Amino acid sequence: MPRPHTHTAYELYYLLHGERVYFMNGGVYTAQKGDMVIVIPNDLHATASSEVAEFERLLVNFSPEFVSDSDRFLLELPPFRESTLIRFPRKEQSEVERLLTQMLTECKERCSHWDTAVRHMLTELLIRIHRTDLAAQNPPSSHPMHQKVSEIASYIQRHYKQRLSLEDTAARFFISPAYLSRIFLKLTGLHFSEYIRVVRIRESQHLLRTTKLKVQAIAEQVGFEHISHFNKTFKKIAGVSPLHYREQNKR
DNA sequence: CCCGTATTCCGCCAAG
DNA sequence: GACTTGGCGGAATACG
Numbered sequence: 001m002p003r004p005h006t007h008t009a010y011e012l013y014y015l016l017h018g019e020r021v022y023f024m025n026g027g028v029y030t031a032q033k034g035d036m037v038i039v040i041p042n043d044l045h046a047t048a049s050s051e052v053a054e055f056e057r058l059l060v061n062f063s064p065e066f067v068s069d070s071d072r073f074l075l076e077l078p079p080f081r082e083s084t085l086i087r088f089p090r091k092e093q094s095e096v097e098r099l100l101t102q103m104l105t106e107c108k109e110r111c112s113h114w115d116t117a118v119r120h121m122l123t124e125l126l127i128r129i130h131r132t133d134l135a136a137q138n139p140p141s142s143h144p145m146h147q148k149v150s151e152i153a154s155y156i157q158r159h160y161k162q163r164l165s166l167e168d169t170a171a172r173f174f175i176s177p178a179y180l181s182r183i184f185l186k187l188t189g190l191h192f193s194e195y196i197r198v199v200r201i202r203e204s205q206h207l208l209r210t211t212k213l214k215v216q217a218i219a220e221q222v223g224f225e226h227i228s229h230f231n232k233t234f235k236k237i238a239g240v241s242p243l244h245y246r247e248q249n250k251r
Numbered sequence: 252c253c254c255g256t257a258t259t260c261c262g263c264c265a266a267g
Numbered sequence: 268g269a270c271t272t273g274g275c276g277g278a279a280t281a282c283g
Contacts, residue, residue, distance in 0.1 A: 176252075193259085225262065226261075226263070228262085228263080229261055232260095232261095
């Protein structure tokens with residue numbers, strides 16, 4: 001199973017067939033044939049297998065800069081505001097698949113003006129995404145445990161400032177600590193405690209970039225009682241020390 | 252589900 | 268003084 005990760009590109013993940021569990025945006029989604037997972041830049045995401053083992057997908061990554069200036073606004077609107085899953089209607093699917101495969105072959109073969117061609121097709125794809133009815137979408141999860149893990153992940157995102165133990169959280173959601181530990185890892189790719197740390201460090205990164213708060217203050221705000229431990233954890237996850245990170249990301 | 256063990260984490264202090 | 272790094276023992280949690 002691929003480790004959870006982030007990157008600065010948009011990711012479009014289209015399922016040709018099979019079934020796939022996707023963790024992103026703090027929620028668990030089950031993708032089926034004809035579904036497209038949209039991951040916006042810097043969102044933590046991972047995939048896991050579902051009961052159905054086999055699957056085939058088409059994957060497209062692109063940076064916002066790749067989209068022509070005049071079409072960039074398409075990325076500012078709803079389906080691209082946060083990572084999500086959309087389902088194309090039956091009759092749209094073949095067209096979407098055609099677009100995607102064509103884009104991929106263009107990228108591979110690199111005939112003249114391939115980039116312009118791809119840029120065009122991407123725009124068309126974005127429009128198709130916008131046109132699909134988003135209202136009746138998002139069956140957030142068929143599986144009851146997916147729902148539960150989603151709730152737990154979102155609970156962590158809301159309460160990372162306070163102490164969160166496996167035991168207390170499990171009790172709050174009426175499952176055993178051991179089961180929570182196992183199911184959480186399976187669906188998110190991260191251990192329960194690891195996820196908390198990642199959420200905390202990501203928030204601290206945000207604070208380092210956007211405020212002038214002292215490291216000490218930030219550490220406390222995101223739920224670390226001791227700076228020494230915050231520093232260690234930060235470096236392990238972010239790769240550099242807090243102030244170094246702030247320095248690097250001074251626009 | 253419970254258990255024992257291994258691993259990792261956390262809070263604390265000390266030092267650069 | 269603020270930040271960073273390191274070591275240590277007990278606690279939490281991961282593993283099988």
